[in-house]
Amino acid sequence: MKIAVEIENLMFFYPDGNKALDGVSFVVPERSKTVILGPNGAGKSTLLLHLNGLYTPNRGKVRIFGKLINAENIREIRKKVGLVFQDPDDQLFASTIFDDVAFGPQNLELDKKEILRRVEEALKAVDMWDLRDRPPHHLSLGQKKRAAIAGVLAMEPDIVVLDEPMAYLDPRGQEEITAILNRLNNEGKTVIVSTHDLDWALEWADYVVILNAGRVMAEGDKSILTNRRLLEQNGLKAPLLVTLFEDFEGKLGIPTSLKEAKQKLKKIML
């Protein structure tokens, strides 16, 4: 297994003395669908801002594809790690969606043709090409989120990091984003998502990190998400499927996706 991100004993204090990360260590496998779970205030956003060197740790190390982030390679790192912010209004600033998506590739100083190709591809990938001439304000939140994702896709990063991409989206919006994330992963990218939606995490993830109060409480494949005690100790609620199946665990085991659950049910019915 190759490693995309490796974090070692990361510590971070905010200027007001607030200790947001307290010795965080974990790895993210390359080409994985990794979910970072944790309750409000766990330190998810703070952690993600370390992944492309926007925050500098007070202690500890962040490695991207084995390379330590430092002042020399920071541009290289930001090219490799694309970060989609929690609030799209923080990210979209240009007067049209098109210009906003072009912003990243322009900073990479690509030639014009390549920039245009990337912008078109990214906007089409999130189904926003028709809205390219719109200014970001007065778009719906789902559209803004998709535009923000396009802005990062156009950088063609190897690792895509998204801070709570599902928050405030309606079910269809969530489905659309999930489909985009899956497509990215199929293209060979490592996708890292923070969320507190465990039902979604159980369905989507293949690697899970649980964060609470600035520490990693568990890390591994998604069987972690069937451990109710662990989840509840860390301020999270067990996924619906787990709650449903745990009474029959002896007979059926606990499924880790809707599909698996259906199969199990079918088997006992027939």
Added chain:
Amino acid sequence: MKKSHWHLEDIKKQSRLFNKLDPRIKVIGFFLLIALSSFIKSFIPLFLNLGLAITLVLLARLPLNFLLTRFMYFLAFAGVFLIVLPLMTPGEVAFTLGPVVFSKPGLIKGAVIGIRLVTIWLYISLMLGSTGFRDFLWALSRLRIPPEFIGIIEFMLRYLALFSEELKKAQTARKARLFQEGKSLWHKRTFKILGQTIGMLFYRAYLRGERVYRAMLARGFTGRWQVLEEKKIGRKDVVFFLSIVFWVLMLLDFEYHGLAWRLIWRLLE
């Protein structure tokens, strides 16, 4: 779409005649017209110029709603000034309204400035409405306006909208908790709440600024703004530009009696 939220890009699509012209030429052309409007003082060129502005706006078929909503903002700014001016200027009395005295020179001055402002406002609406912000900013950058300056305009436009949205949200949230604005401006609690709101907005704007900057760094921002497009200046643009130059010279000639011809002779010598 709500009327107060016109997108300039939509206006541009609806408008005729000028929307296909090169943005650079348009910006320079209209800038000349605006400069001209702020120069002339005599009534004939003033009215001619106003007439041109109105004709062009009609020809460009800018949506009337768009013009009207913007005119309201414009009046709020300029109106007070226009009313006060005739009162403040001393001179021969034209008429009195109770204790208020309107002087003749004051009225004339007010009329001149009023016509000027309306004309300038029409030209600006025409320029922005037929160009859209994006091409407008593009034109500025191609005209060698410093990129930092353009970046600031771009930010301002974007975040002003966000800012007013946040203000509205705060207002709604207060209303939802049954807050009533005081009956007089000096109502103490109203003042306090108002102060808090403004303070909060500024603090939020500051935090937002930090996050925005971080988001820009995340996409590789190095402090340099770049321009994507190239556009070509065509024959239409030249015709447009020359007509404007002709018009400007003509009105200057009117205003300064023969100035234009003297200038032209100077050039030919």
